[in-house]
Amino acid sequence: MDEQRIKDQIEAVKNEISATSYHKGTEHYIGRLRAKIARLEDQLLDKGSKKSGGGSGYAVAKGGDATVVLVGFPSVGKSTLLNQLTKAKSKTAQYPFTTLTVVPGMMNYRGAKIQILDVPGLITGASVGRGRGKEVLSVIRVADLIVLLVDSDNVKQIQIIAKELALAGIKIGQKAPRVIVDKKPKGGISIKNPQALEGFAVETAKGIIEELGIKNAEIIFKDNQISQEELIDAILGNRVYLPYLLVISKIDTLKKVQIDKIKKKFPEAILVSALTGQGLDQLKKILFEKLTLKRVYLKPQGARVDFSEPLIIKGWETVADVAFRIGQALEGKKNAYIWGKSAKFPGQLVANDHILFDKDIVSFR
Numbered sequence: 001m002d003e004q005r006i007k008d009q010i011e012a013v014k015n016e017i018s019a020t021s022y023h024k025g026t027e028h029y030i031g032r033l034r035a036k037i038a039r040l041e042d043q044l045l046d047k048g049s050k051k052s053g054g055g056s057g058y059a060v061a062k063g064g065d066a067t068v069v070l071v072g073f074p075s076v077g078k079s080t081l082l083n084q085l086t087k088a089k090s091k092t093a094q095y096p097f098t099t100l101t102v103v104p105g106m107m108n109y110r111g112a113k114i115q116i117l118d119v120p121g122l123i124t125g126a127s128v129g130r131g132r133g134k135e136v137l138s139v140i141r142v143a144d145l146i147v148l149l150v151d152s153d154n155v156k157q158i159q160i161i162a163k164e165l166a167l168a169g170i171k172i173g174q175k176a177p178r179v180i181v182d183k184k185p186k187g188g189i190s191i192k193n194p195q196a197l198e199g200f201a202v203e204t205a206k207g208i209i210e211e212l213g214i215k216n217a218e219i220i221f222k223d224n225q226i227s228q229e230e231l232i233d234a235i236l237g238n239r240v241y242l243p244y245l246l247v248i249s250k251i252d253t254l255k256k257v258q259i260d261k262i263k264k265k266f267p268e269a270i271l272v273s274a275l276t277g278q279g280l281d282q283l284k285k286i287l288f289e290k291l292t293l294k295r296v297y298l299k300p301q302g303a304r305v306d307f308s309e310p311l312i313i314k315g316w317e318t319v320a321d322v323a324f325r326i327g328q329a330l331e332g333k334k335n336a337y338i339w340g341k342s343a344k345f346p347g348q349l350v351a352n353d354h355i356l357f358d359k360d361i362v363s364f365r
């Protein structure tokens with residue numbers, strides 16, 4: 001099917017949904033139509049990526065302890081921010097699409113190396129290839145965290161960006177729905193725990209699953225309150241779920257009353273000016289924390305703690321993970337003494353599966 005026909009079909013199915021009133025009797029039908037749209041949009045995404053090809057400058061090697069990507073409309077100040085946070089020299093200018101490829105930079109913070117990727121601006125239609133959107137979105141997919149940068153004079157952009165990301169299968173600020181699909185040779189679709197469905201019937205769920213091309217399977221939900229959208233996402237299976245940080249740029253152009261208004265409306269946002277440097281320290285700190293980076297200091301036996309260079313760990317890493325990173329052999333269940341926030345008392349001897357906190361000191365026996 002060519003691209004235009006897919007688009008026409010999506011349009012037709014959308015019209016059909018708007019023309020049908022939603023109630024118990026039509027729930028199943030509408031559920032199927034929603035699944036059909038999701039399937040068609042997926043086909044459209046595939047077409048777009050084939051058409052635009054690879055494109056030079058879009059393959060970037062991940063580096064450092066974690067990777068952050070700056071995502072936003074053209075001209076919101078992504079490149080200016082990258083240049084402020086790292087030693088990169090990404091071109092900046094007033095006109096849109098100044099940046100045409102991926103420009104990486106490395107930010108050093110608390111001993112961690114945080115890779116920051118500057119990419120071309122996203123616009124409406126990016127998910128189907130507008131403005132090199134396909135390539136940009138494929139770079140965004142591999143990041144550990146998205147910085148959603150919006151201009152302080154047009155904060156409404158958030159919704160548009162979030163929508164383009166979602167259309168490209170990138171879900172921000174959501175948890176991946178955990179659904180097990182155990183395919184079978186026959187027997188149709190059975191749902192083990194239908195009580196997990198959020199206010200829709202088991203027959204509707206089955207219709208959705210069938211519409212997405214699965215005919216025989218046992219389905220198990222590992223979470224409660226699964227919405228129709230989450231069910232579709234889980235069955236399609238090609239979504240990525242990324243944490244994000246909302247950052248509002250160019251606050252040097254605002255008066256105090258306007259800043260207060262934005263703060264009230266978006267209490268979770270970080271307000272910055274890449275021009276004056278306002279908010280950048282806070283941004284660095286929150287990036288470090290959101291990326292779940294932690295510093296661990298090593299204390300060689302009988303020697304002082306080496307505070308010069310922390311070992312950077314990520315997430316819920318344990319004593320065993322640290323041992324692995326530094327090539328330390330482990331014998332038995334307890335190998336390390338700990339000082340710091342994760343220790344019950346200074347110098348506690350802990351098990352190998354002990355989870356470490358930021359700034360803990362570890363000394364192997």
Ligand SMILES: Nc1nc2c(ncn2[C@@H]2O[C@H](COP(=O)(O)OP(=O)(O)OP(=O)(O)O)[C@@H](O)[C@H]2O)c(=O)[nH]1
Binds near residue numbers: 078276
């Ligand atoms: N006043 C003010 N201007 C800024 C700030 N950050 C960037 N600008 C200006 O905004 C314009 C666009 O900045 P860029 O950094 O090129 O924006 P971009 O998001 O990388 O744009 P594209 O690469 O086209 O997507 C430039 O003229 C910058 O000087 C800021 O914090 N305050």
Ligand SMILES: [Mg+2]
Binds near residue numbers: 078091092
């Ligand atoms: Mg740029």
